[in-house]
Amino acid sequence: GEMAKLTQLVDNDVFRAYATYTTIVLLKMMLMSIVTAYFRVTRKAFVNPEDTASFGKGDSAKKYLRTDPDVERARRGHLNDLENIVPFVGIGLLYALSGPDLSTALLHFRIFAGARIAHTFAYLIPLPQPGRGLSWAVGYAVTISMAYQVLK
Amino acid sequence: GEMAKLTQLVDNDVFRAYATYTTIVLLKMMLMSIVTAYFRVTRKAFVNPEDTASFGKGDSAKKYLRTDPDVERARRGHLNDLENIVPFVGIGLLYALSGPDLSTALLHFRIFAGARIAHTFAYLIPLPQPGRGLSWAVGYAVTISMAYQVLK
């Protein structure tokens, strides 16, 4: 029946690898929400008036409606994840279904995941350039390589 | 033939549920573009000079190049949707293909969709905290639960 077919799809080694690494990078991206929230709370830097209501009313709360460098840095890292992980998830799915060798596919998925994790550390610490730029470029190149395989 | 296989995939109950709820939350996210445009037009708050050309030239148009709290609120809601609905769509697909019970899957999809709709109302009205925070956390927890099932 159809469940058997689904099981066969999920049993395919390349697809399983795609599922694992996609889940890992998406969870990593989700972690950025926690990092941003952590900096908002510890730096007391909020953007919505309703978020500062517990600090009291009027000016005593209003002073916490401000931007903070660490919060903005975490938000930029999050947006950069969206810009790069969305293409990986979409193109990676099509690549996984295009029948690549398992070893080649694993190489793509692992380098991408490693590059994005390195990018997050490079952004948050922050590391001197070209640390962040290089980790971004590696993930970008992996996605281009998968796209080339899909279009071919 | 291959169409028969596709039909079998689409006939799978869990996959159909995934398709329905993914389409609903993506349409809800797309609605944020309309909400933002509505606030831009009614509040006369634009960001691109070419968007204010119909208000005349020079200073008479330039005064509408400004930020507005309602526009910015809608934009933050939209970005929060992207940050949370992208992981749901990606991880949810892999979860749907991992062979969960239909009732368990429906529970995940329905709670997520409900939480994100609640989050939008909490953001736009806005509701006092922890309304928005709680609805965000519920959707986040559902995605983590599906990711755990995929990785297992």
Add this chain to the structure above:
Amino acid sequence: GEMAKLTQLVDNDVFRAYATYTTIVLLKMMLMSIVTAYFRVTRKAFVNPEDTASFGKGDSAKKYLRTDPDVERARRGHLNDLENIVPFVGIGLLYALSGPDLSTALLHFRIFAGARIAHTFAYLIPLPQPGRGLSWAVGYAVTISMAYQVLK
């Protein structure tokens, strides 16, 4: 075996068309990173202190931590891509699996891809309105049309 099934999925004409156009629009979205980086370097407008370290220390580097209209325009175009291409990729996959006619599906995919490419030109040149608004609306309408087909 399972690879045979995957090959059948990939051999399906509608799915192949989806794969091609999804890859094209995701690559186009990725190009926005290059456009933004190009404007950051040529306009010398950066946001991270570590990115200006090569310009020297102190005030000689700090003056390049600024916003630039061209950089911000490219960034808005990139975010608009995310907001519109993510729903296309998600809803388009479900639409492709729902068994549409090849000619109808190609019409949807081609109009969407054309509209998003036109949107990018309209944003970056920039073209007078309603050029950008119209190209946005066409892509939006195509996605709504696919969503209607999926939910039906």
